[in-house]
Amino acid sequence: AQTVTQSQPEMSVQEAETVTLSCTYDTSESDYYLFWYKQPPSRQMILVIRQEAYKQQNATENRFSVNFQKAAKSFSLKISDSQLGDAAMYFCAYRSIETSGSRLTFGEGTQLTVNP
Amino acid sequence: AAGVIQSPRHLIKEKRETATLKCYPIPRHDTVYWYQQGPGQDPQFLISFYEKMQSDKGSIPDRFSAQQFSDYHSELNMSSLELGDSALYFCASSGRLVHYEQYFGPGTRLTVT
Numbered sequence: 413a414q415t416v417t418q419s420q421p422e423m424s425v426q427e428a429e430t431v432t433l434s435c436t437y438d439t440s441e442s443d444y445y446l447f448w449y450k451q452p453p454s455r456q457m458i459l460v461i462r463q464e465a466y467k468q469q470n471a472t473e474n475r476f477s478v479n480f481q482k483a484a485k486s487f488s489l490k491i492s493d494s495q496l497g498d499a500a501m502y503f504c505a506y507r508s509i510e511t512s513g514s515r516l517t518f519g520e521g522t523q524l525t526v527n528p
Numbered sequence: 529a530a531g532v533i534q535s536p537r538h539l540i541k542e543k544r545e546t547a548t549l550k551c552y553p554i555p556r557h558d559t560v561y562w563y564q565q566g567p568g569q570d571p572q573f574l575i576s577f578y579e580k581m582q583s584d585k586g587s588i589p590d591r592f593s594a595q596q597f598s599d600y601h602s603e604l605n606m607s608s609l610e611l612g613d614s615a616l617y618f619c620a621s622s623g624r625l626v627h628y629e630q631y632f633g634p635g636t637r638l639t640v641t
Contacts, residue, residue, distance in 0.1 A: 447629075449632075455616060455634075456634055457632035457635075458632075459629060459630075459632075503571070507628055507630075509628070512559055512622075513559050513561070513576040513583025513584050514576075514584055515584050516561075516563075516573065518571055518572075519570060521570050
């Protein structure tokens with residue numbers, strides 16, 4: 413079974429600064445998907461960014477980018493120019509590539525605080 | 529854009545009662561997923577359906593059952609409720625074109641007293 417670990421329960425960043433959230437995972441599969449989801453105080457789960465394991469290029473979505481290190485099984489999220497609205501719980505998630513309906517396996521989450 | 533709809537948004541039940549949660553996926557999405565998120569925890573996968581057939585099954589208690597209907601909406605039925613069932617229940621959906629991306633509904637907050 414796959415496992416996802418987020419070793420930083422809490423992180424803080426100053427507004428307009430850059431912060432990196434860490435995530436490691438364990439799997440025996442060679443192809444899979446990785447995601448970062450954001451959960452603000454409203455508790456809504458919002459998809460931030462996705463990475464396909466077979467792609468070497470790191471995914472980027474505006475101020476959000478990832479550093480995907482497949483050999484190290486590491487998948488960190490970098491948030492540039494942090495904004496107050498970025499404050500939320502961030503979850504790293506793994507999904508098998510195999511079948512439709514495959515589950516997401518989440519890490520424990522990192523609570524991000526953005527200081528004005 | 530249309531999102532996943534869940535109803536009800538809040539539900540209060542007593543121990544040993546039954547609850548039914550409903551999920552309406554994004555139009556043209558054929559796969560639904562159910563997750564349970566306890567206080568201070570990450571979402572835990574319960575069960576999923578693809579084209580009305582069970583696709584993947586997680587740690588769903590035997591007291592819970594779910595199904596997907598012909599219009600692709602799904603219902604999670606929970607019986608003999610326990611205090612520990614109090615949680616936020618998410619439904620997510622995915623479509624054929626980008627089947628690996630799951631989009632979450634706002635969740636149903638279930639409180640068992």
